[in-house]
Amino acid sequence: NLVPIIAIDGPSASGKGSVAQRVAEAMGFHFLDSGALYRLTALAAGRRGINWDDEVGVAGVAVALDVVFEGEHVLLDGAEVAHAIRSEDIGVGASRVAALPAVRAALLERQRAFARMPGLVADGRDMGSVVFPDAALKVFLTASAEVRAERRYKQLAERGEEADLTAIADDLRARDERDRARAVAPLVQLPDARLLDTSKLGIDEAVAQVLAWWSEVR
Ligand code: C5P
Numbered sequence: 001n002l003v004p005i006i007a008i009d010g011p012s013a014s015g016k017g018s019v020a021q022r023v024a025e026a027m028g029f030h031f032l033d034s035g036a037l038y039r040l041t042a043l044a045a046g047r048r049g050i051n052w053d054d055e056v057g058v059a060g061v062a063v064a065l066d067v068v069f070e071g072e073h074v075l076l077d078g079a080e081v082a083h084a085i086r087s088e089d090i091g092v093g094a095s096r097v098a099a100l101p102a103v104r105a106a107l108l109e110r111q112r113a114f115a116r117m118p119g120l121v122a123d124g125r126d127m128g129s130v131v132f133p134d135a136a137l138k139v140f141l142t143a144s145a146e147v148r149a150e151r152r153y154k155q156l157a158e159r160g161e162e163a164d165l166t167a168i169a170d171d172l173r174a175r176d177e178r179d180r181a182r183a184v185a186p187l188v189q190l191p192d193a194r195l196l197d198t199s200k201l202g203i204d205e206a207v208a209q210v211l212a213w214w215s216e217v218r
Pocket of ligand 1: 094
């Protein structure tokens with residue numbers, strides 16, 4: 001695989017989505033928000049009346065997912081869902097369907113198809129471990145539990161969603177626990193991943209660090 005790939009993995013609300021997107025912009029690379037695919041799968045399954053624990057049913061939805069990413073827009077079956085997939089409810093659904101091996105298998109090739117020249121920045125939980133194990137640069141991007149809860153709280157408040165800091169902290173803990181404990185593609189810090197703790201870093205500094213690492217490895 002000759003396409004240069006930067007894999008950025010880490011827990012929820014660590015800021016990796018914003019960092020990954022900004023790195024992709026700075027380099028002129030494509031961007032994969034793999035979490036969005038799990039969110040879309042959860043949303044599409046819900047709309048079709050398929051239970052999030054129904055592995056065969058949800059995997060069928062994942063294989064057939066009709067989705068278009070266009071800048072800020074996300075179209076599911078031709079309709080805008082960019083806002084709908086960001087709700088806490090769909091986040092929980094995403095982490096439930098993401099624990100099902102058949103669902104992960106169903107989304108694997110779709111994710112790999114994002115690897116196109118001049119390069120890709122991929123954001124998720126298993127970008128460096130499963131989807132792009134040969135990535136030239138792997139980053140494990142995290143932040144303390146308190147900082148992550150505050151970031152998610154701000155995100156929700158900015159969107160005008162009701163938010164309760166304690167409930168958010170509990171929800172993040174439960175989701176991370178599920179992501180780390182699952183049998184397939186658990187969230188792990190790989191030995192070959194560079195650790196980027198953004199608890200005390202602004203987004204510009206975090207982006208600059210990834211770009212500096214990239215110039216070391218390329
Ligand atoms: O990153 P985001 O919060 O949008 O992801 C939603 C959920 O999808 C995560 O909590 C995780 O369970 C799952 N996910 C995953 N593997 C990825 C990306 C996301 O299991 N590569």
